[in-house]
Amino acid sequence: MQKIRVGVVRGGPSSEYDVSLRTGENVLRNLDRDKYIPIDLLLTKDGEWVMGGVQQSFSNIVPHLDVVWNALHGAYGEDGKIQQLFEKFGIPYTGSRALSSAIGMHKGLAKDRFVEYGLTVPHGDIVLEGANIADAAFEIYRNRQLPLVVKPVTGGSSIATTIVYSLEELGDAITLAAKYGDVLVEEFIAGQEATVCVIDGGVKGEFLVLYPIEIVPPSTKPFFDYETKYDGSTEEICPGRFTLATHSLLRDLAVKAHKSIDARHYSRTDFMISPKGIYTIEINTLPGLTSESLFPKALSAGRVEFSDFLEHVLSLSLTSNR
Known part of the structure; x- marks a missing residue:
């Protein structure tokens, strides 16, 4: 069987450049070499494309690819812009489409969609x-x-x-x-922090919802900030120490959030569980996939191999209308 050429795009012009490098590195490391040919594509902070150590135009890169794994985070990679570029060249790619990405990236627009789907959000x-x-x-x-x-x-x-x-x-x-x-x-919503990962199933309208993760920042930090996301000081408990009813409700709410912006392939939604109810904070259409990130930890807790997750998402991206 001919191997599939997967271009893993990482870097980018956003403030999350370093996180993207690590996400892309983890994807490249875990692609099954028996099925895929991983191709490292660096997008520099200045917007230059580099493949094989050589700077070149994206139009010259496209003929070497069968599909793109979008490992960018933040501006340009997660806001619909690079999705438009992929669509312009007709190259399949992982993650949400351009409009869904733009809505998910804009916290105000996303909150409006959450409310339409009956989710509770902070004022x-x-x-x-x-x-x-x-x-x-x-x-x-x-x-x-x-x-x-x-x-x-x-x-x-x-x-x-x-x-x-x-x-x-x-x-x-x-x-x-x-x-x-x-x-x-x-x-500010005081309470327990939780996050839930959703993966599209093989049949449209079906989803795999992973165990909710309970996030416990160190006592010196009031919330899960940038530093505690990656320095190992936060306790990330999966499955979270919630009641069965809360587990079930969190999973239902995560699917609603995913559907509310028409997210595709996978997403992660953050929640606050307070005495007043469960608040939907934001959705991540390209959540981090570094070795320290929450998504791989949820996969591991659900006994889903990271390489199997990658293969599943690539299969979805190569299937028309998915």
Whole structure:
């Protein structure tokens, strides 16, 4: 049987460049060499394509590929832009399509879809890029109860995400997050953090939902921030220590979130479990697949080999209309 040539795209211009390198490295390492020819495709921070150590145009790379594994994270890789490039050249690729990616990446638009599907989300406000930060901060301070969570609307890996307890902190946090564009300011939901991974099944409309993961940041950190995501200090318990009813509800909500933006192949949705109910925080259409990432840990807990997951998603991407 002829081997399938898989171009693994990693790097990219976003602030999650280093995470993407590690995701791509893990994918490259675990592709079955009996079935696939892995091709390392580096997209530099400046937007240059490199294959085999040689810089070249994407149009010259395409004839060497049968399918692309999109291992990018954040801007350009997760917001629909690179998906449009793949579609322009007619190359199959893993992950959600362009529109679903754009919606999932934009926390405001995604929250609107969640609400349409009956999910509970934190109340919040968006500060548009270029707005007067002092005025915006004061207006939010007058109308919202502290503490508040401040983060970029289109960011990932909790980059520039802050919990604030005063007007001064609110202004500083908006300034920090505004470096990445529009800013989302929303109510802080206290409770247990959880995340759930969803994988499309072999039949459209069927899903494999992995065990919910309970996330316990170190006592010195109020939430699962960028540092604790990758330094090993956070306790990630899978299956999480939830009641059976909560396990079941989390899985149902994750499927609803996945369907609400028409996500494809796989996704991971973050939740907060509070006395007031379960809040859907955000969806990740290209969650990290590094050896330290949550998705591989959930696969392992469900006794799904990472290489089998890769093969399944590649099979879906090579199947028309999937």
